Amino acid sequence: DIVMTQSPDSLAVSLGERATINCKSSQSVLYSSNNKNYLAWYQQRPGQPPQLLIYWASTRESGVPDRFSGSGSGTDFTLTISSLQAEDVAVYFCQQYYDTRWTFGQGTKVEIK
Amino acid sequence: QVQLVESGGGLVQPGGSLRLSCGASGFTFSDHYMSWVRQAPGKGLEWISYISGSDNYIYYADSVKGRYTISRDNAENSLYLQMNSLRAEDTAVYYCVRVDHDALGALDIWGQGTMVTVSS
16 A cells, blocks of 8 residues: 655644645655646534645645745655645545555644744 | 534544544535544544545545445435444544645645444
8 A cells, every 4th residue: 555654743833924735645645647646625613524735736626825835846745835824723534546555644743833 | 504513423432433424515516525533532633534526536534445435415415424343542522624635635624523432
């Protein structure tokens, strides 16, 4: 199985500041035939189910604020929150869907400093 | 609106069985792959299975293969998960999840989850 490793496990950011979460896959999730990275990001607020934020590594899901952005290719990916808001306090997960057996990163907890 | 509602969770003894159900509404159910994802208390997300719209593609995580069976009834807009030989480590919230139609593998709609507790 493809192993997804996120860093850091947690971070505290001041309101209005940038938050950056990294995700590394144990093998490339870039499919050469369509040049797409099979990588998604999710937000899970306390007590809630996860919510899809980003797919194809950088495409925002409908309704997701543009302060959320995804980047990267191959094995290294980043989720950036450009200006942290109070409602962004959550755990964030990356997920690969390149392989027939999908796998998630362990999660990164984002808090307010 | 698009909605997924799970049911069937509860307390079961080790070695026991349980069948989870998920009712879908607000979209053309048969057009979408569907999946189950679980989350143990205080832990991360674990994908466990998915099924294609016409159930000709089915995959399982190694942790549940041979014990769990995913199925669907498109006429009833329902997804199921039959869980046998349950273990303590299967204790988790089980989410029914819709797979994005275009980004096959991105999980775009999640239910609220149903709790399964395996304990004597």
